[in-house]
Amino acid sequence: MLPLSKDRKPYQLLHTLPNMSSSKTFMTSSLYVLTFAFLLQTVFGADPLFHFCSSSENFTTNSPYKTNLNKLLGDLYFKAPPTGFGVGSVGQYQYKANGLALCRGDVSNTDCKSCVTEAGSEIRKRCPYNKGAIIWYDYCLLKYSNANFFGKIDNQNRFYMWNLNKVSDPESFNQKTKKLLSQLSEKAYVTPKLYATGESELGDFKKLYGLVQCTRDLSSTDCKKCLDSAISELPSCCDGKEGGRVVSGSCNFRYEIYPFVNA
Structure with a gap:
């Protein structure tokens, strides 16, 4: 079991509800707000950050797709931990299952394996007959579909999270947050792991900490596009x-006023 996270902060969630199909994976059909606060945790066995199930493509209990999906999830369990990323496909034609697993760049092999294992088990419970699904934990992401989504920016299938606490000087804080995340985006897209973390001074002995990351099926150029698009949503997501x-x-960023990555 992973250690308890230090970041037990009240958060709120805004997310899009996708309508996935075999031709257009994870397309948005509506947008709404969940008006509840919850405690962010990284203990496996607890709820994931979020998940989506395909709403239009299903398979039956005895379908070859189920067999291929089970094998794919097993393959990702072995592929992801050594480097923090795994991608693969199993089967042919309409029974082909495509998937990837990504672990946060600072996570150990052991914790990566634990997260991918938990993600595979949990998403099958939550989306038992869906051909496409995605689930996020603090330490990893698992995504699969009958459509080939590799190398394509998934900007539609997304959600926001923000701390309910506000800073005293939103304008200055917002500028520093955007600057740090933009600097990390410039750094991440030219690294093999498409991942970067960093910090900046806020004054009064306080610091701002940031993280950006892309799935490694993207090209470096598309990683930059994905991150820049996400960062442009700061005013809508996390103003002050x-x-x-x-x-x-395909990508994500996070910022906090306390350290949240592993040393």
Whole structure:
């Protein structure tokens, strides 16, 4: 079991509800707000950050797709931990299952394996007959579909999270947040892991901490596009909030006023 996270902060969630199909994966059909606060945790066995199930493509209990999907999830369990990323396909034609698993760049092999295992088990419970699904934990992302989504920016399948606490000087804080995340985006897209973390001074002995990451099926150019698009949503997501995230199926950022990555 992973250690309890230090970041037990009240958060709020805004998300899009996708209508997935075999031709257009994870397309948005509506937008709404969940008006509840929850405590962010990274203990496996607890709820994931969020998940989506395909609403239009299903398979039956005895379908070859189920067999291929089970094998795919097993493959990702072995592929992802050594490098923090795994991608693969199993089957042919309408029974082909495509998937990827991404672990946060600072996560150990052991914790990566634990997260991918939990994600595979939990998403099958939540989306038992859906050909496409995606689930996010604090430490990993797992995504699969009967459509080939590799190398394509998934900007539609996303959600926001923000801390309910507000800073005293929103304008200055927002500028510093955007500057830090933009600097990290410039750094991440030219690294093999498409991942970067960093910090900046806020004054009064306080610091701002940030993280950006892309799935490694994207090209470096598309990673930059994905991150820049996410960062452009800061005003909508997290205006003047002490912490926040924009998370999609291809990239994400997070910032906080406390350290949240592993040393």
